[in-house]
Amino acid sequence: MPERRVWIWTEIGADGVHPLSLELLTPASAMGTAEAVVFSPNGSGSTSVLGDNGASVVHLCEDQVFADYVVEPHVATLVELISSEQPDLILFPSTFPARDVMARLAGTLRVGVIANASAVEYDGDQLVASVGYGADFESRVTLASGPPHLVQVRRKAYTAEASGGSAEVREVPAVSASNGYRVQVVETVQETSEGINLEDASVIVSGGRGLGQPENFRLVEDLAKELNAAVGASRAIVDAGWVPYSYQVGQTGKTVKPSVYVAAGISGAIQHIAGMGNSQHVIAINSDPEAPIFELADLGVVGDALTILPKLTERVRSER
Amino acid sequence: MKIVVCAKFIPDPNLALVVDPDKKRVVRDPSQSILDPGDEFGIEAALQLAEKHGGEVVAVSMGPESADAGIRRAMAMGVERAILITDQSLEGSDALTTAEVLSSVIASEAPDIVVTATESTDAYTGMVPGAMAAMLDMPQLTFVRSIEVDGQTVTAQRDYENGYQTVRAALPVLITVTASVAEPRYPSFKGMMQAKKKPIDTRDLGAVGIDAGSAGEAGAREKVLDLSKVQIEKQTRVVEDDGTGDSVDEIVAYLKHAQAI
Numbered sequence: 001m002p003e004r005r006v007w008i009w010t011e012i013g014a015d016g017v018h019p020l021s022l023e024l025l026t027p028a029s030a031m032g033t034a035e036a037v038v039f040s041p042n043g044s045g046s047t048s049v050l051g052d053n054g055a056s057v058v059h060l061c062e063d064q065v066f067a068d069y070v071v072e073p074h075v076a077t078l079v080e081l082i083s084s085e086q087p088d089l090i091l092f093p094s095t096f097p098a099r100d101v102m103a104r105l106a107g108t109l110r111v112g113v114i115a116n117a118s119a120v121e122y123d124g125d126q127l128v129a130s131v132g133y134g135a136d137f138e139s140r141v142t143l144a145s146g147p148p149h150l151v152q153v154r155r156k157a158y159t160a161e162a163s164g165g166s167a168e169v170r171e172v173p174a175v176s177a178s179n180g181y182r183v184q185v186v187e188t189v190q191e192t193s194e195g196i197n198l199e200d201a202s203v204i205v206s207g208g209r210g211l212g213q214p215e216n217f218r219l220v221e222d223l224a225k226e227l228n229a230a231v232g233a234s235r236a237i238v239d240a241g242w243v244p245y246s247y248q249v250g251q252t253g254k255t256v257k258p259s260v261y262v263a264a265g266i267s268g269a270i271q272h273i274a275g276m277g278n279s280q281h282v283i284a285i286n287s288d289p290e291a292p293i294f295e296l297a298d299l300g301v302v303g304d305a306l307t308i309l310p311k312l313t314e315r316v317r318s319e320r
Numbered sequence: 321m322k323i324v325v326c327a328k329f330i331p332d333p334n335l336a337l338v339v340d341p342d343k344k345r346v347v348r349d350p351s352q353s354i355l356d357p358g359d360e361f362g363i364e365a366a367l368q369l370a371e372k373h374g375g376e377v378v379a380v381s382m383g384p385e386s387a388d389a390g391i392r393r394a395m396a397m398g399v400e401r402a403i404l405i406t407d408q409s410l411e412g413s414d415a416l417t418t419a420e421v422l423s424s425v426i427a428s429e430a431p432d433i434v435v436t437a438t439e440s441t442d443a444y445t446g447m448v449p450g451a452m453a454a455m456l457d458m459p460q461l462t463f464v465r466s467i468e469v470d471g472q473t474v475t476a477q478r479d480y481e482n483g484y485q486t487v488r489a490a491l492p493v494l495i496t497v498t499a500s501v502a503e504p505r506y507p508s509f510k511g512m513m514q515a516k517k518k519p520i521d522t523r524d525l526g527a528v529g530i531d532a533g534s535a536g537e538a539g540a541r542e543k544v545l546d547l548s549k550v551q552i553e554k555q556t557r558v559v560e561d562d563g564t565g566d567s568v569d570e571i572v573a574y575l576k577h578a579q580a581i
């Protein structure tokens with residue numbers, strides 16, 4: 001029996017391969033031959049790191065059309081490639097553009113999908129993925145359609161592992177969608193938070209509506225600075241315009257998995273927990289002893305974040 | 321301008337999830353279900369567009385018969401009419417079937433704009449809108465936080481990982497919105513009274529043109545093998561901050577234990 005062919009959808013950012021795509025090579029290599037699909041004008045720079053992390057083939061298309069976020073050309077080219085190469089499984093990272101491509105691809109091929117998988121493997125011939133449901137349940141699911149099986153893997157479900165291999169590069173022609181490319185990107189504006197990237201941070205301090213007013217968010221930033229931590233936020237204060245969307249942690253924001261997550265004035269709504277529930281240690285500061293965040297916290301402090309945060313920052317400073 | 325907006329009826333996300341271990345499924349108790357709060361943002365955005373440019377907002381929902389309660393809420397906000405696809409054999413449908421059913425109904429309406437939430441609050445696959453866009457052969461604008469229509473052109477701002485983008489497409493188009501797009505209005509008493517008289521067109525699978533064998537649990541391509549409760553092993557240590565500063569000691573000790581200091 002030929003080896004199972006497992007593709008990973010590779011997103012290329014300003015710094016090369018998106019870390020979430022690189023992580024996918026670990027389960028891909030465990031399940032069969034790992035192959036990376038790279039549609040990006042500067043994709044060739046990434047082939048060595050892909051090889052090093054387990055890809056044996058890179059399907060590369062460097063067409064200029066892929067310079068922008070454009071779902072239809074990605075899907076049109078991918079559909080052609082799938083039909084000629086017949087992969088068994090395609091893994092997608094939990095990034096916004098990858099999700100758009102995967103969803104449109106599923107609708108085009110009319111195959112089933114598994115989203116938000118925290119683990120994926122084959123049991124004999126059967127694909128099995130674990131998917132969390134709410135905060136308390138986990139299901140194991142499979143797909144009765146395909147190939148290809150389409151599975152989106154949650155952030156940080158796996159760790160990238162350099163193995164020292166190298167990949168064979170195969171050029172892929174870009175396919176123009178029959179109806180042209182209908183979405184035009186007029187402008188792209190970077191709005192990243194200053195300091196440490198949320199997704200890479202090992203310590204995160206997040207604030208919520210319990211801080212009372214926008215000026216008080218500074219208390220969170222001060223503590224973060226002292227702890228060398230990244231700064232996060234609940235959606236309530238993102239929507240209220242206190243901080244940019246790039247700070248948002250949760251179901252519709254970033255998924256983080258730091259070693260320590262400090263939540264100040266955050267109630268712990270299920271949609272927030274969806275983004276930080278896998279943190280190793282959670283410290284919660286909330287004035288309401290019944291706040292759901294306490295169910296998840298390792299250390300819960302019932303009290304006023306506005307008085308505790310400055311004291312804490314002071315103490316951490318003196319400890320260093 | 322005709323706008324179709326998706327309205328999903330979901331178990332109240334503020335209540336604990338109840339699971340039926342035999343059916344390997346979430347128990348959907350209609351009396352404890354509501355219109356997905358995520359969809360209220362799409363409804364609000366659609367209503368604002370229709371108010372500004374003229375036109376009609378139609379809600380489409382696939383769900384149990386009781387989902388009319390969710391639709392009435394959309395109507396109380398201002399949606400004029402609705403289509404509810406309800407059929408016993410739809411129970412257990414996966415994202416793909418849901419997209420097939422909804423898009424087939426949406427196609428029959430030939431809208432200029434389809435608005436959905438980015439992801440549903442109960443399933444949060446985020447797969448239905450993109451799959452529908454493919455089936456409807458519409459361009460998709462996703463994670464949208466503001467929408468402008470000028471003649472046949474839609475210009476939107478969309479969030480992405482590191483900021484936002486301005487994107488543009490010609491109608492018809494499918495748009496998924498985030499919670500930043502508009503603050504959902506609270507239905508007025510008058511709105512609620514009017515909602516009771518607005519028409520809901522209820523259709524079964526036959527009317528949608530999808531055969532029962534390929535829908536619901538039987539037709540689902542995503543199959544649940546088992547569903548289990550996750551053991552949360554967290555032992556929370558709770559301290560009260562009485563203003564003496566002891567809690568700060570505790571936090572510092574914990575930060576050291578976790579090697580953050």
Ligand SMILES: Cc1cc2nc3c(=O)[nH]c(=O)nc-3n(C[C@H](O)[C@H](O)[C@H](O)COP(=O)(O)OP(=O)(O)OC[C@H]3O[C@@H](n4cnc5c(N)ncnc54)[C@H](O)[C@@H]3O)c2cc1C
Pocket residue numbers: 207208209210211212233234235236237248249250251252253254264265266267268269270271272275285286287288291303304305306357358439440441
């Ligand atoms: C479709 C959908 C997607 C969503 N996605 C996300 C998401 O990605 N991320 C997210 O965060 N939310 C998300 N939400 C919103 C989520 O449901 C909550 O509304 C939100 O997380 C609440 O933010 P919060 O905890 O800051 O505010 P609140 O719920 O208002 O909580 C404030 C907390 O602060 C406490 N407090 C008040 N004063 C003090 C004080 N002085 N000191 C200490 N504590 C104090 C209160 O006791 C309370 O617990 C989503 C919702 C929907 C419907």
Ligand SMILES: Nc1ncnc2c1ncn2[C@@H]1O[C@H](COP(=O)(O)O)[C@@H](O)[C@H]1O
Pocket residue numbers: 326327328329356358359380381382383415418422435436437438439440441443444445446447448449
């Ligand atoms: N059964 C349904 N009825 C109406 N709209 C739906 C349904 N399922 C999904 N949607 C729409 O598609 C969005 C994304 O859903 P999902 O892909 O399940 O996360 C939802 O927020 C709704 O706007």
